[in-house]
Amino acid sequence: MSKFQDPNFFKVETLTKNFGGFTAVSELSFKLPRGEIMGLVGPNGAGKTTVFNLVTGFLKPSKGRIIFKDKEITYLKPHEIAREGLVRTFQLNKIFSSLSVEENIRIGCYGYEKGGLMRFLFNPPKNERDNIEEAANKILDLIGLKGLRKKIAADLSYGDHKRLGIGISLGAKPNLLLLDEPFAGMNPVETQKCMDILRRIVEQGITILLIDHDMRAVMGICGSILVLNFGKKIAEGRPEEIRENPEVVTTYLGSIRVA
Amino acid sequence: MFEQILLNGIFSSCTYCLVALGLTLIMGVMDIADFAQGALYMLSAFLAFLAAKFLGINFLFSICIAIIVASFVGIINNIVVYQPAMKRGASSLIAALGVLLIIQNLALLVFGPAYQSFPLSFAQEKVKIFNGIITVYKGIIILTTCVVVFAIWIFLKKSKIGKAIRAVSQNPEGATVVGIGRGRVSNFTFGIGTALVGLTGALVSPIYAFDVFFGSEIVVKGFAISITGGLGSILGTIVSALIIGIGENLIAGYFSTEYSNLITFVVLLLALFFRPQGIFGRKEI
Amino acid sequence: MILFRNKIFWVSLAIALSIILPLIIKKPYIHHMLVLIGINIIVVLSLDMILGHVGLVSLGHAGFMGIGGYTCALLVMNWKFPFLLGLFGGMLTSSAFGLLIGYPSLRLKGHYFVIITFIMGIVLTLFFTNLVSITNGPMGLPNIPSAKIKVGDILFINFNTKIKYYYLILTFIFIVIYIKHRFYYSRMGRGLLAIREDEDLGKSIGINTHLLKVIAFVISTAFTGMAGGLFAHYVKSIAPDSFTFIPSFYFFVMNLVGGSGTILGPIIGSSLLTTTDELSQLYFQPAWARILFGVFLIVFIIYVPMGIMGLVKKLFSKEKYE
Numbered sequence: 001m002s003k004f005q006d007p008n009f010f011k012v013e014t015l016t017k018n019f020g021g022f023t024a025v026s027e028l029s030f031k032l033p034r035g036e037i038m039g040l041v042g043p044n045g046a047g048k049t050t051v052f053n054l055v056t057g058f059l060k061p062s063k064g065r066i067i068f069k070d071k072e073i074t075y076l077k078p079h080e081i082a083r084e085g086l087v088r089t090f091q092l093n094k095i096f097s098s099l100s101v102e103e104n105i106r107i108g109c110y111g112y113e114k115g116g117l118m119r120f121l122f123n124p125p126k127n128e129r130d131n132i133e134e135a136a137n138k139i140l141d142l143i144g145l146k147g148l149r150k151k152i153a154a155d156l157s158y159g160d161h162k163r164l165g166i167g168i169s170l171g172a173k174p175n176l177l178l179l180d181e182p183f184a185g186m187n188p189v190e191t192q193k194c195m196d197i198l199r200r201i202v203e204q205g206i207t208i209l210l211i212d213h214d215m216r217a218v219m220g221i222c223g224s225i226l227v228l229n230f231g232k233k234i235a236e237g238r239p240e241e242i243r244e245n246p247e248v249v250t251t252y253l254g255s256i257r258v259a
Numbered sequence: 260m261f262e263q264i265l266l267n268g269i270f271s272s273c274t275y276c277l278v279a280l281g282l283t284l285i286m287g288v289m290d291i292a293d294f295a296q297g298a299l300y301m302l303s304a305f306l307a308f309l310a311a312k313f314l315g316i317n318f319l320f321s322i323c324i325a326i327i328v329a330s331f332v333g334i335i336n337n338i339v340v341y342q343p344a345m346k347r348g349a350s351s352l353i354a355a356l357g358v359l360l361i362i363q364n365l366a367l368l369v370f371g372p373a374y375q376s377f378p379l380s381f382a383q384e385k386v387k388i389f390n391g392i393i394t395v396y397k398g399i400i401i402l403t404t405c406v407v408v409f410a411i412w413i414f415l416k417k418s419k420i421g422k423a424i425r426a427v428s429q430n431p432e433g434a435t436v437v438g439i440g441r442g443r444v445s446n447f448t449f450g451i452g453t454a455l456v457g458l459t460g461a462l463v464s465p466i467y468a469f470d471v472f473f474g475s476e477i478v479v480k481g482f483a484i485s486i487t488g489g490l491g492s493i494l495g496t497i498v499s500a501l502i503i504g505i506g507e508n509l510i511a512g513y514f515s516t517e518y519s520n521l522i523t524f525v526v527l528l529l530a531l532f533f534r535p536q537g538i539f540g541r542k543e544i
Numbered sequence: 545m546i547l548f549r550n551k552i553f554w555v556s557l558a559i560a561l562s563i564i565l566p567l568i569i570k571k572p573y574i575h576h577m578l579v580l581i582g583i584n585i586i587v588v589l590s591l592d593m594i595l596g597h598v599g600l601v602s603l604g605h606a607g608f609m610g611i612g613g614y615t616c617a618l619l620v621m622n623w624k625f626p627f628l629l630g631l632f633g634g635m636l637t638s639s640a641f642g643l644l645i646g647y648p649s650l651r652l653k654g655h656y657f658v659i660i661t662f663i664m665g666i667v668l669t670l671f672f673t674n675l676v677s678i679t680n681g682p683m684g685l686p687n688i689p690s691a692k693i694k695v696g697d698i699l700f701i702n703f704n705t706k707i708k709y710y711y712l713i714l715t716f717i718f719i720v721i722y723i724k725h726r727f728y729y730s731r732m733g734r735g736l737l738a739i740r741e742d743e744d745l746g747k748s749i750g751i752n753t754h755l756l757k758v759i760a761f762v763i764s765t766a767f768t769g770m771a772g773g774l775f776a777h778y779v780k781s782i783a784p785d786s787f788t789f790i791p792s793f794y795f796f797v798m799n800l801v802g803g804s805g806t807i808l809g810p811i812i813g814s815s816l817l818t819t820t821d822e823l824s825q826l827y828f829q830p831a832w833a834r835i836l837f838g839v840f841l842i843v844f845i846i847y848v849p850m851g852i853m854g855l856v857k858k859l860f861s862k863e864k865y866e
Contacts, residue, residue, distance in 0.1 A: 056748065082750035090748070096741040107738045111750050113731040120730045172749040292659070340842055349845045352658055353601065356793065357845070361838035364831040479666065482659065521670040528663050532648040535656050 008070040009034040009207065010086075010176055015064035017047075017054055017231075024050045026231040028064070032176070037198065037208040039218040042228035043251065048211045049091055051228070052178050056088045057081045069175065083111065085175035089182070091211075093165045097154040101145050104153050104164055105136045108171025136171070142200055143167040144193065159190035163197065170201070177201065179210040183217045195221050219243070227251070262391035264512040265505065270397050272504025273404035274459055275484055278477055279496045280411060281455030283485035287428035288448040291341050292352035296333070296456045297478030298362035303329040303460030304469050305370060308377045318379065322461040329457035330450055332362075337449055359475070366471040376468040400462050407455070412493055424448055428491050476520075483527035489537030499537070503527070562714060566707050575706035579778055581818045582713035586771040588798045588810035589720050593764040595796075596805030597727050598757050599740040600650075601658045603792050604665025605768050610672055610787030611638040612769025613776040614679055617688045620777075627691040631773040638769025639762045646761035651754060665792050672784035684783025691777040709778055716774065720767050724807055732756055790834070794821070797841045803851025812852055 010032040017025040025047045032038050040048050053059040055066050057078040066074045073081050082088075096104045112132045113124065123129070140146040143163040148156065153164060162182060169177060182198070183191050191214065198208060198221055212218050218225065219239040227235040227248050235245045242248055278300065285293050303325040310321035336358055344354045382396035415421040426434040427444045434444075460474065467473070484503055488495030503523060511519035566575050587609060594602050612634035619625040619633045649660045672679050679685070690704040691712065703709050727733045735756045738746035746753050776782045794817065802813020817837070824833040848855065 058744070058747075078744075078747040079750050079752045082748055087750075088748050090745070094742050094745040094748075096738060096745070098741065099737075107734050107746075108749055110731065110735060110738070115731050120726055120732055123729065168745070169749060292655070340846070344846050347846055347849075349849060350601065350658070352655070353603075353796070354842050354845055356603070357838040357841035359838075360793065361835050361842075364834040364838070367831045368829065479663065483663065486659070517674050521667065521674055524663055524667045524670065528660065528667060531652075531656060531660055531663070535652055 006034040007031065008067055010069075010209075011065075011067040012051075012055065013065045013067070015051070015054060015066065016062045017050055017059060018062045024231050025054065028228075028231070028233055030226055030233065030236060032207065032209055034175075034207050035202065035205070036223045037202055037210065037221055039222035039225045040209060040211045040228065041213070041215070041218060041225060042234075046228040047231040048228055049180060050231075052088055052180055052211065055081075056086060056178065082172055085173065086178070087169045087172045087174035087176070088178035089165050089169050089180050091180040091184075093162050095153045095161060095164050095168060098152065100150050100152055101156070101164060102136065102140065102149040105139050105167050105171055106132070108139070108168035109135050111172050139167050139170045142170065142204075143197055159186055159193070162186070163194065166197065166201075170206075174206055176207045176209065179208060179212075181212050182210055183212050183214040186214075191217050260390070260512065262389040264391075264508045266388060266391040266393050267512075268505030268508035269501075270393070270401060270504075271508060272501045273401050274463055275477065275480055275504050276408065276497055276500035277404055277455050277459040278481035279484040279488070279500055280408065280493065281452040281459075282478070282481050283488070283490055283493075283496055284424070284448050284455075285452035286485065287491040288424055289341075289345075289445050290351070291337075291345070292355060292482065293333075293341075293452070294352065294355040294478055294482070295336055295358035295362065296453065296481075297474035298359050298366070299329045299333050299453060300456050300460035300474035300477060301363070301366065301469065301471060302332060303457040304464035304473060305366070305375070305471075307461035307464045308375055312377055318381075322458070325461040326454050326457040329460070330453045333453035333457075334446070334449065337446075359478075363471050363475075370471055372470060374468040374470045377465050379465040396465065403462070407458070408493070408497065411451075411455075415493070420444070420447060480523070480527070483524075483531070486535070487527060487530040487537050492537070495537055559718075563711075566710050572706055575710055577819060577822055579706055579709050579713055580822065581815050582710065582717055583771050583775050583778070584795070584798065584814040584818050585717055585811050586713070586720050586774070587768050587795050588802070588814045589717075589724050589807070590764045590767040590771070591795050591799050592804050592806075592810050593724065593727060593760055595799055596809075597733065597736045597740070598650075598760050600654055600757075601796065602661040602764075603658055603789070603796060604661040604663075604668065605765075605795050606787045606789070606791035607665040607668030608638040608642060608765045608768040609772035609775065609791070610668060610782075610784070611641055612772030613782050613787070614672065614685070614772075615769070616773030617685050617776040617782060618678070620689060621685070621687075627693060627777065631770055634769045634773035635766040636769075638772065639766035642762045642765025643758065646758050646765075650757040650761060662789070665789055669784055669788045672787065679784070682784060684781060684785075685776075686781040688776050688780045688782070690780070691774075703777070713774060716770065721807055723763065723767070727760070732759065736760060793841075794837060797837050797844075799851075800844050800849070801840055801851055803853025803855075806851075806853045809851050809853040816852075 012031075013029050015025055015028040016023070028051065040051065042048055050059065054061050057073070057076055057080070061074060064074070065072055068081075068084060068086050071084065073084060073086065076084070096107060099107070109132050112135055113119070113128070137146070140149055143166055145160060145163060145167065148160065153161070156164060162184075166177075166179065166182065179198075182194055186194060195217060198210075202208060210218075210222070222239060224237060225235075225239055225242045226233060227242060227245075229251045234251060235242055235248045237245075278296070282293060282296060285291055285296075306325035306328050307318075307321045310316045310324050311318050316324070340354050340358055341351050343349075344351045379396060382394065382399060384395050385392050386395055386398060415425055423434070423439045423444050424447070426437070426439055459477075480503065484499045485496055488497070488499030503526075506526070507519050507523050510522050514522075566578060587605060591602060591605050594600050615637040616627075616630040616634035619630040620627060625633065645660070645664055649657050652660075673682050675681075690702060691709070692703065693699065693701045701708070703712050727736070735746065735751045735753075738749075738751055739753050739756065743753055772787075775786070779786075798813035798817045799810055800813070801817060802811065803809030817840070820836065821833050824836060844851065850858070
């Protein structure tokens with residue numbers, strides 16, 4: 001299987017974020033080639049979610065650039081970045097709780113619909129509606145929630161909750177998916193299911209950058225790993241390299257969930 | 260003329276500052292936008308007027324009675340309306356507007372629509388400061404404001420309850436964790452806030468002719484002042500009150516009296532648009 | 545019976561009833577009431593576009609009604625505009641103002657929005673009162689001519705009776721109901737739903753949340769302005785008094801009591817509370833009406849925030865499980 005090498009698919013250059021006197025992210029630079037799964041790891045407070053917020057426009061960088069698909073997206077708004085194909089999930093998994101599973105996915109597929117005055121006044125033609133239905137069904141299939149489509153999202157189990165969150169972001173037609181702790185709080189069975197879903201997502205041509213603390217899952221699924229501490233990159237490479245890296249081991253002693 | 264306008268402006272600022280201070284305390288600690296204070300301001304004025312004019316009570320005592328009764332009404336208001344609203348996540352701001360409407364119209368039925376005026380027999384001598392003239396009474400109010408504001412500032416900074424109030428206003432959960440009783444602090448703050456507003460209403464009752472809708476304007480301005488000053492910042496409230504009070508009078512004096520209100524509110528609106536956290540902004544609503 | 549569950553049946557019945565209603569009940573006072581209710585329905589439906597669909601409270605909507613009313617009246621009286629064009633002009637100016645206010649304030653948190661709309665309502669009242677050269681100040685505009693629609697030599701209708709005005713209003717109500725209906729079934733409506741549920745999540749999947757909120761606000765103020773024009777040509781004389789905080793407050797209470805986020809809610813709320821207001825003004829002093837509305841507001845916002853329609857929905861969903 002050849003991986004499409006695209007140097008400017010996703011690149012972060014000297015990304016820095018200062019909050020008053022506190023530096024959350026410091027001179028971070030890395031590249032993510034298309035088609036890979038990269039894991040962003042580090043102890044709590046290392047700055048991982050801040051990186052996500054900076055990259056997706058929810059926070060403005062103090063310094064640095066972010067390049068996606070050859071385009072500089074550093075100062076774009078969150079919804080503009082999402083429309084470029086860079087979509088994220090949230091650490092405290094967000095879903096539309098009072099709606100049903102299929103309504104959640106339907107809203108996720110917002111980008112499949114056309115806007116404008118005519119579409120406001122009149123429903124879209126049947127073929128467009130069918131398109132969206134099809135896309136939504138495909139996503140429900142992929143995340144394995146087709147059987148629960150009518151259930152109210154708030155009533156889902158924790159694992160299903162998280163998968164729904166991923167499903168919603170899939171509706172936005174991502175090229176790069178940023179997952180914030182997709183395995184958090186999952187037991188080994190759910191984690192395995194989730195890893196399968198992620199592999200299927202990558203098979204569809206979507207690149208993934210994920211944050212998590214479950215080192216076994218991360219090592220198991222990521223092609224490359226980036227280790228952060230105190231906002232700085234302390235190691236980057238393949239899982240085997242990272243495992244042997246003495247600095248990483250020192251950083252992590254006591255911080256990993258060993259299960 | 261300028262000095263006269265400045266004096267008038269300082270006087271206005273004082274009244275606005277006291278009211279805004281009361282509102283900002285309540286808002287900061289209890290998260291309640293208590294618009295009903297406008298009605299309490301009016302009630303206090305009416306009560307002072309009634310006590311002094313009809314019951315012949317000494318003016319100072321009348322003020323005290325007015326403050327106490329107004330605070331009492333305020334506390335009932337809190338128990339019956341605001342606390343249930345907060346418990347159920349309803350907007351206390353909107354509920355407060357409802358209370359304002361009710362109290363104003365009940366007062367309308369009781370007192371009638373006529374404007375009351377109630378000139379004082381003492382402290383009416385005029386004092387000349389530079390080129391401006393001001394009555395002794397207004398001067399007393401200005402001094403009282405300075406004393407009260409200073410007292411509140413010291414109180415918040417040094418006293419135990421004052422520090423508790425600041426703690427709760429900055430971080431309610433954190434305050435509970437370190438053992439500060441949120442309920443007691445709330446009630447106390449509510450009392451102080453209402454007392455400030457009641458005090459102002461009673462103090463100005465001999466100066467303006469007032470009807471039952473007296474208080475609507477100052478409570479809206481008071482709110483806008485406390486927001487643009489930065490919620491939770493006493494200095495911000497003072498600065499903002501000065502800007503609005505003096506600015507208003509400058510416009511009225513040099514430009515046009517009718518438009519001064521309009522311009523004041525437009526400026527406040529713009530301030531809310533462009534800097535909602537206020538001059539010394541710390542806490543967001 | 546299946547017939548009674550069919551939505552189309554009930555909607556057709558409602559439309560039919562609304563058309564024949566003034567022909568059955570012939571009292572002019574009832575017709576007057578129906579027109580007032582109708583105008584309020586348009587305003588409250590528009591208000592619910594913000595409250596129900598964006599999730600924000602606007603306490604200054606009467607101000608927009610005033611802008612529309614004054615614009616329409618002035619265009620017709622001073623510039624001899626035909627009525628419909630004047631109405632459209634009213635919609636344009638009120639929505640332009642809506643854009644002006646909405647654009648910056650919809651970026652801010654909800655609490656700020658309420659206060660801003662509240663102050664803006666006051667500013668507009670001061671506007672109407674002070675800009676005497678345009679609005680004739682506190683005296684207002686008297687002698688507004690009746691609404692006339694003229695199409696060449698074919699059509700000429702002079703809406704100078706209550707019953708004719710009722711049908712004029714009814715037509716516009718149907719239009720506004722359709723627009724409101726589209727707030728549920730259009731892409732924009734789904735976007736607004738996403739925003740109400742979780743705005744950040746909406747942004748992360750590409751929804752331009754600010755734009756949608758502003759568009760909804762502009763549509764809402766446009767139709768409120770239209771209601772203002774309709775109001776002006778019915779009462780034939782408007783003054784700043786008609787567009788103060790009190791009517792803004794009333795509209796909010798009507799929306800709240802009827803039930804926000806629905807189409808029937810504003811209709812029920814307007815009907816109920818307009819009737820209550822008119823009747824109480826007839827038999828008691830106006831102050832009692834205000835007190836009543838204040839009490840309604842407090843009781844509903846604390847204990848029945850979902851309004852009458854919300855209660856009805858709850859009752860029906862309970863029935864499903866029995």
